[in-house]
Structures are given as structure tokens and as C-alpha cells.
Amino acid sequence: MTAQARGLHARVLDSLGPAITAGEYPPGSVLRTDELAQRFEVSRSVMREVVRVLESMHLVASRRRVGVTVRPTEEWNVYDPQVIRWRLAGADRPRQLRSLTVLRSAVEPVAAGLAARNATAEQCAALTECALGMVATSRGRQLEGYLVHDMAFHRIVLDASGNEMFARLGDVVAEVLAGRTHHDVMFEDPDPAAVTLHVRVAEAVREGDAARAEALTREIAEGALRELDILAPPPAPAS
Amino acid sequence: MTAQARGLHARVLDSLGPAITAGEYPPGSVLRTDELAQRFEVSRSVMREVVRVLESMHLVASRRRVGVTVRPTEEWNVYDPQVIRWRLAGADRPRQLRSLTVLRSAVEPVAAGLAARNATAEQCAALTECALGMVATSRGRQLEGYLVHDMAFHRIVLDASGNEMFARLGDVVAEVLAGRTHHDVMFEDPDPAAVTLHVRVAEAVREGDAARAEALTREIAEGALRELDILAPPPAPAS
DNA sequence: GTGGCGCAAAAGTCTGACTTTTTGAGCACA
């Protein structure tokens, strides 16, 4: 699926990055550039570039005479799409999925409210089309088709909000939705209530009703959170 | 303020990065590594590492036979703290500040709600202390002292939410708050209503009242948005 | 006009030498 032969640099990065985010080298571990270069059978130049990129993601810190130190998790640039992808592919995928879903639940309602104010006619049309597409694929195990429309729907809302920070979460939301379909609940059709909510959000945005768009999207988000609680209960249940 | 002599690599990055985010090289511009290396008087190795990092931020794309192309703004990793810092230091600071404030207004209320559920006793104590500090410095042009407590307050709330994505926005919020004090409204004392709201949020979190913590924080956020509208009206006023 | 051929430009990679910073061990001295 992902491009295979796009330079040594990228290949080493795609090997070392996931290893670090997966905790294979626990925080505080010290690596040495030369040693890594040998291990991956590349020149020091290539390995230095890899380390520089990992450093820019705050996954590691490079210090003279010490080496390349893995940083504690709290310092990682967890918004870097690359880091998100690595973590979603790794062991703490559930934790990551939960974090991202909570983030969605905070951002998307506000984005929908803004979209109701700012969406262009084209965006409204596209949104309605997506909602209809979701309805059309909501029954009969057409999960892949449904997913496509679902991803497009949420991306359009985030784009139409007119806020670039929101817009850039489109990829993240798409990953979360795809992950849900492909790993967790791919055996049953989507919740009919959720489908209806999407249609109504499209309506509200089209009519410029910000408050309603926000409230309805909040309902969608709450549904997603509930779903998550069922599949993977939160770390500390209320005592 | 910022460290001065931390390697050639970092210095060149801190020179080229802001230039790109400032639009000095408009999207689509093509740079050549060798030329850049000459311009900055560094070796190709150093310049290649810089380009790699810029590439990992999606600011540029490097392709053989073509060169290093500046990417369109929509593709930049706008959540990268480095990119945020560069943009806040540059010309479209107001736009950036607005985007971030809207993001805050979406995230912080939800974070406060979670904090009410998850905050430890220590965090509650620290929060109350910050709120009291804000009260103590809210009059008599003690803006710097107020800022310190304000930043700490919001960082604690984001941390206490227990969501790592929220927690990592602490630095961003701190930048926004600092920017407000240092650039925009440093002539007058903070809004007394906002101060009170902070105190009440601390209370709500301490009492574990999630709904109230969320609602109160939403009020704080709305205040910040209103303030922004007064200082720099939004691009398209409602027709 | 269309399609293929080949050139050259630019990034990519490798190697080896040299510099700089920093740590920690060893030693001298109190």
C-alpha cells in the first residue's frame, strides 16, 4: 500500500520511527548514530538525516559525547501525522484511538458550528451528497463504501469551518474512522441513529443554523465515545 | 532569549524556516540545496539535514531533478510547535492567533470537564493556587505576574484532563496567552470577570463538577474570542 | 503532431578526514 522504494532515508525512518514510538527503545535509551548506521546498513549521512527528523519530532534528543537519547513520551510531537500513523500501527493503538476520539469530540462540534456560518454552496452540496451516500450504504455490509462517505463528510465539515487548525485534522479523523471500520466493528452495519444525525448536520449547515449543527455534531461525537467505551473501557472506571 | 550557538544546523533552520512560513518563498517556489548551502555558507550535508527537517514539517517537498519545492500552506504541519512559533513571529501573526484561539475555545472546555473527573489532589491544589495568584495580580499593572499564573492555570487543566493530545497543547496556549499580553492589550488590567471565572473553574474541578467546569471554561473561551474580535475583526463580517 | 531517445541537472548516497563539545576518570592537593 505505502510506497516501497522512496529513498533510503525514508525507509530507515519508517523502520526506526515505529520502533521508537512502540517503546522498543524506552525513554532514556541511548543510541549511537554510527551503530544505527551499521545496523541499517546505510551511511552515516543518511542516518544523521534520519536522526535529525526524529529530533524535529521530539522523539529523540541528540547530544555530543552522549549520543541520541529517546525522549519521554510526554515530549513527543503527538500531532505529527507521521507519529500518529506510527502509533496507530503499533501496540498502544487503543490508547491512541481513544485520545484522538476525545480530541474529535472537542473539535468537531465547534467546527460544525463554524461550517454552518462559513460553508460555501459547493461545500453544502458536497456535504449533502456525502450524507446521502452514507444513507445509501448504511445497510447490507457496504462498510467500505460507507467509510468513504463518512471520511469525506467529516473532512468537508472541518474544511468548511474556515479554520486551518481544524482543517488539518481531516487526515487524523480519517485515520480514526478507517481504524474503527478495519479493526473494531467491521462485522455490523453502522448505527442508524448516527446516519440520521449526519443527514441532519448537513441540513443544519446548509440552513446556516450554527447552534443546531454544533449540537447535532456533539451527539455524533458522544456516540463515538460511547462506542469506544463499549469496545475498550477507559483506564479508570469511576469508583 | 533563544539559545544562540546550538549548532549550524539549528541556526540555518531558524533562518530558513521563518522565511518560508512568512511567505518569503511563495508556495511553488523552487530552491536548490547547493544554492542554499552557498547562501548560508554551510556544507551540503548541513543543508540537506535542514531540508529534511523542513520536509518532515511538510513545508517543502524534495524531488530529484526538480529541487526543493515550497508546499502550499494547506499542507503544512501547522501543529508543529516550531512552525507555530515561526508563524507567530511572522507577518500573519494575527491570523495564526485567531486560529489558535478558536482551537482553544473548542478544546479547553472539554479538557476542563475531563479534568474535573481526573484531576489529582495535587493538581487541584496547584490549580487553586494559580487562580489565587491571578486574583492577587489582577490589579495594578502586574501583567507579567498575572501571565505566569494564567499560563500555569491553563497548562494544569490541560494536563489534568488525562488526554495526551490536550496536554500537548499546553505550550500552544502558553504562546497565545503570552502573545496577547506582550503584543495586544498590555496597557490595561485583565478583565475582572475572566479572573472570577478562573477561580470558579478551579472550584468546579476541585468539586469534581464536570459540567460546570466545562461551562465556565466555555465562558472564558468566549471571552477570549470576543476580545479577539474587538482587537482584530474577523475576515468576513456577517452580511 | 506524436512518440521515443538521450542528455544533463539535481537530489541521493557514500567515504573519510577533521573539529568541537562534553563527560568522566584519574590525579593532585587540602
Next chain:
DNA sequence: TGTGCTCAAAAAGTCAGACTTTTGCGCCAC
């Protein structure tokens, strides 16, 4: 015994130059 200084080694940082690979584009034949 403990404190502080010196110094050597370790690792990253920097540089220069040669070579490889990809690829856009011009040119030419058809």
C-alpha cells in the same frame, strides 16, 4: 576522605569531493 582540576577519549558535528540514480525536457525521427 573529599574536593577540585586536568586531560584524554567518545560521540556528534562539519566539511569536501566523488559517485549514483532518477527524471524532466529538448531534440529528432517518423
